[in-house]
Amino acid sequence: xxxxxxxxxxxxxxxxxxxxxxxxxxxxxxxxxxxxxxxxxxxxxxxxxxxxxxxxxxxxxxxxxxxxxxxxxxxxxxxxxxxxxxxxxxxxxxxxxxxxxxxxxxxxxxxxxxxxxxxxxxxxxxxxxxxxxxxxxxxxxxxxxxxxxxxxxxxxxxxxxxxxxxxxxxxxxxxxxxxxxxxxxxxxxxxxxxxxxxxxxxxxxxxxxxxxxxxxxxxxxxxxxxxxxxxxxxxxxxxxxxxxxxxxxxxxxxxxxxxxxxxxxxxxxxxxxxxxxxxxxxxxxxxxxxxxxxxxxxxxxxxxxxxxxxxxxxxxxxxxxxxxxxxxxxxxxxxxx
Amino acid sequence: xxxxxxxxxxxxxxxxxxxxxxxxxxxxxxxxxxxxxxxxxxxxxxxxxxxxxxxxxxxxxxxxxxxxxxxxxxxxxxxxxxxxxxxxxxxxxxxxxxxxxxxxxxxxxxxxxxxxxxxxxxxxxxxxxxxxxxxxxxxxxxxxxxxxxxxxxxxxxxxxxxxxxxxxxxxxxxxxxxxxxxxxxxxxxxxxxxxxxxxxxxxxxxxxxxxxxxxxxxxxxxxxxxxxxxxxxxxxxxxxxxxxxxxxxxxxxxxxxxxxxxxxxxxxxxxxxxxxxxxxxxxxxxxxxxxxxxxxxxxxxxxxxxxxxxxxxxxxxxxxxxxxxxxxxxxxxxxxxxxxxxxxxxxxxxxxxxxxxxxxxxxxxxxxxxxxxxxxxxxxxxxxxxxxxxxxxxxxxxxxxxxxxxxxxxxxxxxxxxxxxxxxxxxxxxxxxxxxxxxxxxxxxxxxxxxxxxxxxxxxxxxxxxxxxxxx
Numbered sequence: 001x002x003x004x005x006x007x008x009x010x011x012x013x014x015x016x017x018x019x020x021x022x023x024x025x026x027x028x029x030x031x032x033x034x035x036x037x038x039x040x041x042x043x044x045x046x047x048x049x050x051x052x053x054x055x056x057x058x059x060x061x062x063x064x065x066x067x068x069x070x071x072x073x074x075x076x077x078x079x080x081x082x083x084x085x086x087x088x089x090x091x092x093x094x095x096x097x098x099x100x101x102x103x104x105x106x107x108x109x110x111x112x113x114x115x116x117x118x119x120x121x122x123x124x125x126x127x128x129x130x131x132x133x134x135x136x137x138x139x140x141x142x143x144x145x146x147x148x149x150x151x152x153x154x155x156x157x158x159x160x161x162x163x164x165x166x167x168x169x170x171x172x173x174x175x176x177x178x179x180x181x182x183x184x185x186x187x188x189x190x191x192x193x194x195x196x197x198x199x200x201x202x203x204x205x206x207x208x209x210x211x212x213x214x215x216x217x218x219x220x221x222x223x224x225x226x227x228x229x230x231x232x233x234x235x236x237x238x239x240x241x242x243x244x245x246x247x248x249x250x251x252x253x254x255x256x257x258x259x260x261x262x263x264x265x266x267x268x269x270x271x272x273x274x275x276x277x278x279x280x281x282x283x284x285x286x287x288x289x290x291x292x293x294x295x296x297x298x299x300x301x302x303x304x305x306x307x308x309x310x311x312x313x314x315x316x317x318x319x320x321x322x323x324x325x326x327x328x329x330x331x332x333x334x335x336x337x
Numbered sequence: 338x339x340x341x342x343x344x345x346x347x348x349x350x351x352x353x354x355x356x357x358x359x360x361x362x363x364x365x366x367x368x369x370x371x372x373x374x375x376x377x378x379x380x381x382x383x384x385x386x387x388x389x390x391x392x393x394x395x396x397x398x399x400x401x402x403x404x405x406x407x408x409x410x411x412x413x414x415x416x417x418x419x420x421x422x423x424x425x426x427x428x429x430x431x432x433x434x435x436x437x438x439x440x441x442x443x444x445x446x447x448x449x450x451x452x453x454x455x456x457x458x459x460x461x462x463x464x465x466x467x468x469x470x471x472x473x474x475x476x477x478x479x480x481x482x483x484x485x486x487x488x489x490x491x492x493x494x495x496x497x498x499x500x501x502x503x504x505x506x507x508x509x510x511x512x513x514x515x516x517x518x519x520x521x522x523x524x525x526x527x528x529x530x531x532x533x534x535x536x537x538x539x540x541x542x543x544x545x546x547x548x549x550x551x552x553x554x555x556x557x558x559x560x561x562x563x564x565x566x567x568x569x570x571x572x573x574x575x576x577x578x579x580x581x582x583x584x585x586x587x588x589x590x591x592x593x594x595x596x597x598x599x600x601x602x603x604x605x606x607x608x609x610x611x612x613x614x615x616x617x618x619x620x621x622x623x624x625x626x627x628x629x630x631x632x633x634x635x636x637x638x639x640x641x642x643x644x645x646x647x648x649x650x651x652x653x654x655x656x657x658x659x660x661x662x663x664x665x666x667x668x669x670x671x672x673x674x675x676x677x678x679x680x681x682x683x684x685x686x687x688x689x690x691x692x693x694x695x696x697x698x699x700x701x702x703x704x705x706x707x708x709x710x711x712x713x714x715x716x717x718x719x720x721x722x723x724x725x726x727x728x729x730x731x732x733x734x735x736x737x738x739x740x741x742x743x744x745x746x747x748x749x750x751x752x753x754x755x756x757x758x759x760x761x762x763x764x765x766x767x768x769x770x771x772x773x774x775x776x777x778x779x780x781x782x783x784x785x786x787x788x789x790x791x792x793x794x795x796x797x798x799x800x801x802x803x804x805x806x807x808x809x
Contacts, residue, residue, distance in 0.1 A: 043529060043530075043531075044531055044532075045532060045692050045714075045717070047690075047714065058743050058744065058779075058781075061744075092715060092716075092782065093715060093716035094714070094715025094716030094717075094779075094780060094781045094782045095715070095781075095782050096781065096782060106716075106743055106781045106782075107716075108716045108743075108779060108781075109716040109717075111527045111718065112527070113524065113525065113527065113718070128521075128524060128525070129521065129750060131524060132517075132520040132521045132523065132524035132525070133517055133520050133521075135520065135523070135524060136496060136497050136500070136516065136517075136519070136520035136523065137497055137520075139495045139496070139497050141550055141551055141553050142529075142530040142551075142552065142553025142554070142555060143553055159524065162527065162529045163529060163551065165529060165530055165531075166530055166531065166555065167530075167553070238345065238348050239393065249762055252755070252757055252762070253757060253759070253762055256757045257759070267757075268754065269754070269755040269757045270752060270753060270754045270755065271752075271753045271755070272517055272750055272751065272752050272753075273750065273751040274748055274750055274751075275748060275749050275750065275751055276746060276747070276748050277726065277747040277748065277749070277774070278747075279730055279733045279734065279747060314730050314731070314734055315730070316726065316730060316747060328755065330757075333393075335393060336348070336391055336393065
């Protein structure tokens with residue numbers, strides 16, 4: 001049972017990036033909402049919040065939530081309610097919004113990175129540190145054709161779409177029907193559906209649904225070694241890059257063997273971890289050893305002014321606990337075949 | 338890049354292409370120029386024979402440095418061991434196990450033996466090879482391969498390859514920016530097609546090139562450069578198609594203040610000397626003059642010499658005048674070009690609605706960041722790289738004071754590679770000690786009503802120490 005969603009026919013007749021390329025200076029919008037303004041999308045910035053947008057409410061350090069902007073709707077936060085019609089729609093992104101209880105928040109334009117930290121989890125997700133590495137090591141860029149499985153919660157998918165727009169395409173395969181449907185729905189809401197095809201099938205059994213088109217393939221499935229041959233088939237004959245993400249070293253072992261069997265080259269496994277440094281002010285007390293009799297009287301006189309008992313420094317501390325393992329990333333190159 | 342169908346022309350190496358030479362983990366950027374020597378790993382090579390072949394082809398370096406296509410048959414190792422020991426109890430390091438001497442090996446090389454054949458000779462003449470364990474044999478062959486194999490693979494440049502190349506070869510030139518850190522920067526700054534990004538870097542153009550690659554020719558990149566001319570040799574190595582140049586703009590940071598205060602004059606239509614001076618620094622003009630002098634003098638000398646033989650002195654004078662005028666015209670055109678470029682960049686910056694800011698390099702990041710953040714629209718990401726943590730702590734503290742940013746985070750990444758082999762999987766014995774630090778954040782609308790810099794929940798108030806006497 002293979003169902004497929006494809007929205008390549010974008011509702012927007014002319015993609016708005018075209019406008020940007022030929023218009024050297026973007027029109028600065030003054031006054032209230034201008035009708036001609038581009039809509040928010042995950043692959044393109046817009047200046048003002050509009051009905052239907054997905055905005056990110058920044059509540060404070062490491063505390064954010066996504067909001068679907070709708071006329072008449074309200075969102076509750078710990079600082080009180082935000083009324084979409086009056087507080088959000090028409091305001092520039094980045095604005096400070098005062099909530100009903102008097103507290104305030106900032107409203108941010110969505111980016112794949114903000115989405116990664118705010119999205120509703122339907123599965124374990126990939127985080128920005130790994131995503132950044134995957135994007136560079138797969139050599140993704142505007143125009144790349146990418147295959148991905150599984151779609152999961154769409155964290156990586158959004159980042160891929162941002163990078164390959166406006167001329168690339170993502171074929172993403174998810175074996176869980178509801179997850180596939182929800183991802184497709186999100187892509188539509190985030191106005192990136194013209195760049196992606198979601199397929200609900202098992203990549204290990206049925207492959208990616210495309211052959212000989214991909215520049216890059218990404219695998220995040222329980223048994224990636226079973227999908228390696230499908231990955232190879234999906235890729236261009238000129239070659240390309242593949243990546244597999246696995247939390248367990250046994251998975252890596254089997255995947256590397258499968259990659260070597262399928263004549264992939266430059267097989268390389270690595271792990272990348274983020275280390276956060278919290279900036280803190282530290283006050284270090286100085287010891288008092290009492291008066292020093294060997295010191296000359298003049299010097300003691302000069303020092304008789306109130307003695308400094310503390311030194312304050314700006315430094316960083318590591319968080320008490322950090323993610324120490326996400327998964328191993330295995331990269332390889334498919335040669336020309 | 339998007340290439341539909343079977344058009345292979347862009348996959349073939351052409352004269353003039355920028356390529357990356359690879360052997361093992363060693364990379365080197367080069368340009369395909371006929372009859373031009375390239376030094377790679379202490380060897381002279383000519384890349385002429387690579388023209389017409391596909392990228393990713395591996396060549397053997399023949400005598401005289403010419404490239405010979407490596408046949409797939411040779412690639413397959415024939416050194417599969419038949420015998421292997423169980424452990425190393427019988428292996429003694431007495432320095433006598435290899436019967437071939439250094440001179441013997443040199444002789445084999447001179448006889449024109451290929452790497453593979455030399456390795457076979459080494460194995461045949463090793464008394465301990467067959468006693469080594471299977472694993473040790475593999476390791477031995479791998480080690481010898483690295484030493485004697487004389488091959489080079491020609492790759493199409495990419496951000497991944499160039500970042501690894503720079504970090505491996507000349508980390509000093511890119512301020513020790515490790516490739517995974519560059520990857521974080523491009524993602525954290527949300528670099529994508531169609532946006533308007535400011536880049537300030539002193540990393541040989543690697544960061545600028547990486548940003549341009551991610552934008553794929555859509556949108557605009559403004560290089561904010563220090564000094565007289567933008568430096569970006571690394572951008573050439575990317576081998577971008579010519580239309581990528583159209584998105585690249587440049588603006589000298591010495592005019593940032595003028596631009597911010599609205600006193601920058603770029604509108605002069607008829608550039609007389611005076612207006613030129615208002616646009617370009619006096620230093621630039623002086624430099625140009627010096628250039629003219631330097632170029633002029635040897636020419637004049639040679640002309641003086643020839644004038645002895647020649648007759649008409651007047652003709653000479655006229656020529657000289659003409660040349661002088663042409664030079665002046667050229668200089669004027671150059672200045673005009675520069676002025677136009679700056680005007681275009683200034684127009685892009687003027688809206689103060691840039692979509693991203695990337696800073697990396699030797700400069701103290703604090704003034705650079707505070708100065709350039711003013712050009713960003715609200716709700717846009719920025720990222721600053723520094724090899725050192727302290728300047729970024731200063732940036733963080735300063736940004737907290739002035740406000741206008743949220744989500745500030747100081748990070749670095751830890752990168753570890755693995756050897757994956759049946760029964761022998763473990764992390765590599767060596768790893769990079771550090772790849773530099775990043776400060777990232779997002780701009781927000783500046784609140785003028787009250788002084789910003791609320792430390793709301795971001796930094797717990799330092800606990801007062803009970804023992805200290807605060808009265809002093």
